[in-house]
Amino acid sequence: MRIVFLLLCGVTFLYAQELFTKQTLENYLTQENPFIYKTKAREYIYREQIKYFQGAFDTKLLLKYDKKRYPVTDGDFMEINIQTPLENGIEFLGGYREATGLQEYNNIKTGENGEFRLGVNLPVSALINGMNSRKLNLYSARLNTQQQSYRSKDNLRLLRFEIFSAYYKTLYSQALYKTEKELLEVAQKRKSIIEKRVKSGALAEITLLEANQHIINREQRLITAKNSFQNALELFLQYLPITREAFERHYTLPPLPEVIQNSFTEERAFALALEHRADLKVFSFETKRMDMEQQHTRLLKYPNFNVSLYGVHDLKYNNGFKLSFDMSFPFQRRAYEGRSKEILKKIEQVNNNRNIKVITIKTQIAQTLHSLKNIFTNIQNSKKEVTLVEKLQQAETKKYLLGLSNLFMVNQRELVTLQTKKKLLGYILEYLLLQEQLRKEIGNTL
Template identity: 25%
Template sequence: MMTNQVALLVFLLLPAALYAKVQTLVLDDVLSAAEKSFPALLATEQRRMVTEGDYISAQGAFDTVVKSQNRWSVIGLYENQNYDVSVEQPTPYWGTTFFGGWRRGTGDYPIYDGKNITATDGELRAGVNVPLWRNREIDRRRAGLKQAELAQLIAGHDVDQALLDIRRQAAYRYWDWVLAGQRLLIAEHLLKIAEERNSGILERVAAGDIPQFEALDNQRAIIERQERRVAAQRMLEQSAIQLSLYWRDEKGEPQMPTTEQLPKDFPKEPVVDADYHKAWVHAQTQRPELKRLDVQAKQTETELELQKNQQAPAVDLSVVGSVDNGKGKSGLNRDELYVGLNFDFPLQQRAAKGKAQAAAANLQRLKWETNLAENRIAADIKDALSRLAASRQRLSLIKEQQKTAEELENGERERFDLGASNILFVNMRELATGDAAIMAIEASSNLFKAHADYLAALGTHTVVK
């Protein structure tokens, strides 16, 4: 009595988790884990971080620049001191640059350097430089910033592409694992049948109802089916190892799925709209490679626009004003205002023309690559729809074949019980049924893999529930 009470107490104190049902591993779980921790995807994410850094660097072209120049004449006919601090601020507005500064010159200067002399508190100056032709609509700073911004979009599309590829691969590995689990169940079922009838066969042999070699043949069948089970077990372990690369724990480490987590069967067939035109229109807006090529074309167009602009003459308007503070030696007011017009025009223009030609060629190359990508996407959609249709037809035919094989197996087993057949034929019928069952689960696996291909062809992340 005391023993029973102790056992009951231990049972009640055991953690409830030990009795919790092991949760079935579904495809969504694998995909979610892969999206969070798969190394290849994380590496692609880092490339996006690189482009963010490049964008910040491109913004640096508009950073405020402070310069300081100081000069002291310590030996010579004229001893003087010069201090000069300037600030320059480029802007994205028509290439305009603002600048200003302060300088102070003291000491003795020759007559021809008289402009270096300032009042006691130095000279304040401010000005602006405005491009009137070249660098007005676009310049290297603005082009670099725009291209860096577009590079961020390209990196985002690369992440989307990696995500699509990983989801597709993870789905393949998941359905391989489910297939291997179903294959093991079939192998164990066939072995169980042969083992369960062994005692009955031995009794019939002892009674002289059937010859001894029937028992020997059944032993051979048991050994053969044991070998099949070992092969199926190995296939399940291999597929679990491959699946663990995508199904990762909270730390991002691969985790092995257990046999208890296998689903009992394949889910219902996925519903797919077989309209090719709708699928093609959807893929045009979703496939990352098309988006990436489009953005790359915009980058190249920006470069082409820049190089065409660089072939124009550089005509810059500059306005500079300065004010002296304090008292000067001469006592004169030296406030000044300058208006300048600067001109720069390389005659051959080979640098800009060559770069423009290269940009135009790259733009045409991207158009051809886009055309090829569209052809491949169209082919992907057609192939995925064809594979889905063929997989469904094949699965339907195999199920009919499986049903017929089961009827023949049951009939052959009845004939054996009546003494009208032998173990050889019974074993052949059972194996035929088992092979038909394996073909059925392989067809189911191929159907869901075809669905994964279809989703990848569309460029969508929708998953099978």
Template identity: 25%
Template sequence: MLIAMAIAIVSFHQPPILPLESFLFQVELRFPKLIGAEAERLAVTAKRRAKQGAFDPQITLGTESLRYNSASTRGKASAGVSNELGIEVATPQGLKLATGRSWNAGSVKSPDSATGSDGSYFLYAKLPLARGGGINEKLVGLAQARLAEPAATLNLAGLRQNTLLEASLTYFEWSGAVQKLQIARKLLDVGIFRATGLQKELAKGLQAAITLTEAEAEVERRRANFIKAQRDLDKATLKLSKFTWDGSDLFKLSPAPLRQPELLAESALAEALQRARDLRPELQLIALQTESTRLEGKLAQNDLRPAVDLVFSPSADLGNKSVGGAYKFGVTASIPLYQNDARGRREEALQKEQKFTREAELLQRTIELEVRDANSAIQRSQERFIAAQERYAKTKKVEEGELKLFQAGLGTLFLVNQREQATAEAGSLLIDIQVEYEQAQAAFLAASMSF
């Protein structure tokens, strides 16, 4: 039975390797969250286009037929027809422009509507001199929509870095679990092989029954550890499957080997810090949010001013009974008695700007610490790996020596098992350090926007 199990375990073959680069490429190409973020970015562009619609030219057309009791000929019905066709547009600076033609027939009700037989051709301009001049709600809405476009692009860039980082960390967990399973498998193979040999020696009367019992107990302990390592691998594989959307079956693939830790170049930290300051989307997002808030503050400040609008509309009246040149000129004013709305919005914008300033200061420090922390993790993992390598070499040497003593009848199986377990633990520690190193490298890349 033990020999059959050993053959089943040894028959394991190496599946195809899934390189990290290929894996991350598929994540970037197919991960739903990234695809959704791209759709959201396009939606922001569509919203900006909608805000531009506030300044689209408009064609106006109106016609009106009247039958009424005229004040000048009371008791006698009067009738008239009024028509108007024009084009009007509002500019982002608040200026409203229009041009068109009006023509009326019959007894029009209002003297202002009278035109010659060929109608009246007019221009119209309304210019805000105070409130709404240079800045207005529609202009701020469009400006904020334009700021939202680079903000959406930055959000996508940040999400990409975070997604690739999470995927990389999970990939290395998977890689470590694969290698730990190999150690557990090898340890179990050795235990089964030794128990099989002792069984044969017992049949020849060369070993005590208690020694075989101890060997078989050790096999069962190692089998339990092997099953635990298999479960850890299953867990890591399923966790990694969250990022595979190309139909890959990770249970039929294996990761690339973990690298031995190496120190970064001396200039790498300074370059990473500068790159993080220049490219980290969080800092740029804070700047865009601050600019958007400043626009709100400027609008609120402008709304504290009275509404004073200048209206000028020259026209040419043509045809029979026309008067030739005509015009309309006037000024309208509106002065609010209370300004709680504008004052409150202005104060809110000022406080938000202060908040963003402090957040930017904290974010700069946080980003710098993230880069330095990842660099420290890389350096310490390299130092730990050297120490762990030395430990592994010595435990392996002790294991080999203990096995020779046992084979010479000078040692015990218990000590052999203990030495083999110590070697396996030292090997697992090397794998843990390699995983930490790879994850620190991934964190360093993400912190410096280098994915």
């Protein structure tokens, strides 16, 4: 007998359904979930863009070969170089070249065995300013990745509200369905009693017809409630990597949780929002990018001045060098002035957008807290109302059993009780959604 008992316990354990709580839900919100992956997909793309812009600093092998046989002139040119750019703009060049005959595009000529060359190019303006185009592109890509990381967190914040709202709406639909089911069961039990009393002649047959009409009406209401529950469940399960069949096999939904009075003050909630809201942090990266672009724009304010120095060792004619200076400077500087003012306006726009966002967050927090307070009061009053209508329903039922009332009045009392319970459930759902709204405004993520 003991072995049989243990086997039965084991079977019961295998087929027992787990309560699907909020913690259970969060266990499904992993990177394997397509909805979670979607919030971070662009971040992964931006990370790869960093590698692309790092490629601007890759060491390159440069090859060139010319063979010319014109009617009057001829020449040969062959060059192999390795070029290495640094982040600060300096470029190093080293290689070998051989030039014989008359060159078409340069005056280079080497011994028959060629020459080795080693040089450096110094962008003086960029070095002094601390910024160049390749560095700007790379740093912007890094900022974009960091910025997108916070956008991903903000996407998670919004997705969390969406998912848990669907979860609570499903629990609410389930509660409505169970309430309608209980109302139908009461009518069915009463019908069986009425049938016996009609057969005994204690009640008229019309009473049985009225009881059947009540049952048909409640069956219709139950079907409507069941349809709403099934649709809410399907909408919720789309966020989980699990089929409905598997969900119903392994889990059962809990009732709507009891609400706890909110303890957040407006000041505390707003301070937390300023600290945790990822979408507010995004603005700082916008400003940093504008600052970098402004630093790069300053190159247009001064002469573009480059210095190049190359040393050569000809295998036949020994050593030599080449020093070159390259400078350009626009007198009007309209490019600098226009671009600089454009960036300043963009910075003003970013700061203004952030200020608007902060004002909006503060307003939404205040509205949510006011609503939470008022809905909680409605919940307390609604609970009292449910107790009162249940007592009135019980009293009407007793009057009916004593022959002092009729089935119509009992049905009306039951429907009033049903509507009052639905109203309470609606307040509870609204309160739970407002709590999630507050968490969303504060900036809590998954």
